[in-house]
Amino acid sequence: MDTQTITSYAYDWHSLPPALLFAGNRHDVAEHATSLLQSLWCTAKKNTACTRCSTCTRIAQRQWHGLTWVSPQKGYTLDDLDGVTRAISFALDPDEHHFFVLENADALSPACANSLLKSVEEPPAGYHFIFLCERPDGILPTIRSRSTLIRLAHATVSCSQLEILSYFQECGNYEGYAHFVRALETAAVTERECADIVDALINAWSERYKEAIVQHNEEGAAQARHALALLRTSLSHQLMPGSAKLFLKNLFLQFHA
Ligand SMILES: [Zn+2]
Known part of the structure; x- marks a missing residue:
């Protein structure tokens, strides 16, 4: 498992690991996931995001067709993951991509994590996962060991x-x-x-x-x-x-x- 501190988004579609795990404060990890996705899809700028075009806007509003953003209110239930299971059963066109972003991944129960394992381990072509959490220690080892961990630089301490x-x-x-x-x-x-x-x-x-x-x-x-x-x-x-x-x-x- 790699650990790296994020400085910029060095990823393009070809270098993306199948699963990323962003650890940091709740707001930061969500923001970083959003801007990573924008930097991948935005066509206005290369390797970065304009944040203004309709693609960037739709990603920020989580209305983008290539994105399933799961944000459970409390803990995860298998129902929360229905959207993921349903989406991933469809084969994508070549060059088409779809991201699953799972907030509060530390709240995934073993049953929920297990239901995702196969997809995370060998996602069908074009599918990618980003798990967001506050602390990687809270992530079940089965998920953690399959994800590339990125610790976000810590928010300033007051x-x-x-x-x-x-x-x-x-x-x-x-x-x-x-x-x-x-x-x-x-x-x-x-x-x-x-x-x-x-x-x-x-x-x-x-x-x-x-x-x-x-x-x-x-x-x-x-x-x-x-x-x-x-x-x-x-x-x-x-x-x-x-x-x-x-x-x-x-x-x-x-x-x-
Ligand atoms: Zn843009």
Whole structure:
């Protein structure tokens, strides 16, 4: 599985992988999927999108004939995927293309994911999949292993989030719990922001881990490994509405135990 950070759309019809997995915040991944599709179909400009022509407009409105955009309100049901199953049973003309974009792909149940597997693995000629998710860890391995993962550069973290982040720069004994709790009150972090914070921390600690390995800094590598283990374990618990503060407090206590 390739991992790459998106810089531009280097894809054309011939280099497209059968399935792409965009990970990033909800709004960004949808926007990137839209502009990738526009850059492929727009005939006004080469390898980029004018965003204004009727093709670009129809893609943005998800009214384009070559696009099935699935955006379930809550979790996925097999009914939500009916459109996909129906569309894919038709053979396309040569040079014709059709995209399935599945939002919130982290919400695909095993049954739903299984119903897509064969199509994702060997899509009939001209069919392509784009899965959108906030975090690739939430994607079922069966889908994830068949998709090319593209992590979108992370949305800017706000100042108050930065302050929270600063408490997780070190792992180990630390006396500042009261300060941290105060910072948490001021920041009023939502569940979404909380997920962003954990993502940002995972990125930062992964970098530090790589750096420590390069520098043969065993102590640093061990600390980073420990931090990453705590962060990843924390992600396995569902973040309930209203539980962001509690989540971060627990994480703090584990980090500085
Ligand atoms: Zn255009």
